Structures are given as structure tokens and as C-alpha cells.
Amino acid sequence: MTVFIILFRGVGGATQLPTKPLREALGKAGFENVATYINSGNAVLKSRKARETVISTIAAICAREFGFEKAIHAVTQAEWDELIANNPFPKAVSTPKFLHAAVLADEPDKGRVEALRGFAASGEGIEVVGKVAYLHTPNGFGTSKLAEKFDKGIGVANTARNWNTVLKLAELAKTAAG
Structure with a gap:
């Protein structure tokens, strides 16, 4: 099972x-x-x-x-346990609503990830580990240009959850x- x-x-x-x-x-x-x-x-x-x-x-x-x-x-x-263990933003878990994990249907093109990094404000970040993208938006997910551009910019089907939901x-x- x-x-x-x-x-x-x-x-x-x-x-x-x-x-x-x-x-x-x-x-x-x-x-x-x-x-x-x-x-x-x-x-x-x-x-x-x-x-x-x-x-x-x-x-x-x-x-x-x-x-x-x-x-x-x-x-x-x-x-899912691996998704948690692989979090590249361990300090971000102290404010879990600003850390998101997006499950990806496939591994994204590295160029797309780099393009998304161009939208990151100071202190924000995106990292991809296998088929999971992690977004850290310490100034708020709803106001982040990186978060706004992520869905279409990543180029693969995905769905994201904040760290509270992940846990x-x-x-x-x-x-x-x-």
C-alpha cells in the first residue's frame, strides 16, 4: 500500500x-x-x-x-518527505507562509529558472531540486513579482503549496x- x-x-x-x-x-x-x-x-x-x-x-x-x-x-x-528534506531555504521555515514548494510535472529548463531569478526582489529566491521548485518570498507571496511570473515562467505544469500546508x-x- x-x-x-x-x-x-x-x-x-x-x-x-x-x-x-x-x-x-x-x-x-x-x-x-x-x-x-x-x-x-x-x-x-x-x-x-x-x-x-x-x-x-x-x-x-x-x-x-x-x-x-x-x-x-x-x-x-x-x-513528500524528500521534498521537505531537500528544502534549500532552511531559514525560511521560521515564516512558513513565505516559503512555497511547487510540485512540477517535469524538470524545467534551466534557462527558464534563470529567467525567473531575474524577477526576484532582494532577499527572494527560487531553487529547483528535481521536480520541485522552492520559492522564498520574504516580503509576501502575493506581492512578489517572482511569484507572479512563476506559473507561466517555469514552463511545466505545476501546483504550489505554502510550507504550513506542506508540513x-x-x-x-x-x-x-x-
Whole structure:
């Protein structure tokens, strides 16, 4: 059995995935130890299915039940633990809302990452480790030019979570593992 952290892209504002009905639908589909975290597109579950099957099953449920048809990323608990361990901004965890980890569908072009660094204000930073981009925006994510340009600038499908959410999802994954 593998514990997966499920990250739904683009939840918030007009796009909602109601957490209780989502948990119930995932449980009915045979996923175990299902948990959700805040109404912004996060779930944790346990399954014997391969990652691709987990994603396609969840995508079908979300389209049918909730009209949700955006990207879904599935990260194993081991990969999530590695994401935390590889954080290149260890001092930034003291203010976790200003540190974000973006799960990337593929490794981005190094030139794109360098171009994004050109938008970083003093003290800001972006580092990519494998298929994770870390953004440190100590003056605020919402006011950062780097953060504003990141989504299109990185050139690969992605979804980001602040460090508070990263740590909470790790805690939920540990509970799901049993």
C-alpha cells in the first residue's frame, strides 16, 4: 500500500472541491484512510494502485461528481518527505507562509529558472531540486513579482503549496500510513 498526497491544481475562488463530499467519493472508490486538508485542493489517501491509475480514477470522480477537470498531481509519502528534506531555504521555515514548494510535472529548463531569478526582489529566491521548485518570498507571496511570473515562467505544469500546508500534509500522510 502506498500513501499518496493528492494536489489538485487551481482550487480556490470560483473553482471549489468540497472536502467532505470529496472524502466520501474517494472512500467509495476504494481508497483507504482518506483525509482532506482545507478547501484548497489537498487530499491524502492510501492505495494499492499505481500512481497513474490513482490519478485517472480521481480525475474521473472529480469530473463526474464535481465538474472539476484541472490537473491532479499525486506524490508518494516518501517523495513528500524528500521534498521537505531537500528544502534549500532552511531559514525560511521560521515564516512558513513565505516559503512555497511547487510540485512540477517535469524538470524545467534551466534557462527558464534563470529567467525567473531575474524577477526576484532582494532577499527572494527560487531553487529547483528535481521536480520541485522552492520559492522564498520574504516580503509576501502575493506581492512578489517572482511569484507572479512563476506559473507561466517555469514552463511545466505545476501546483504550489505554502510550507504550513506542506508540513500539515506530511502529518496527514503519516497518519494515513498507520
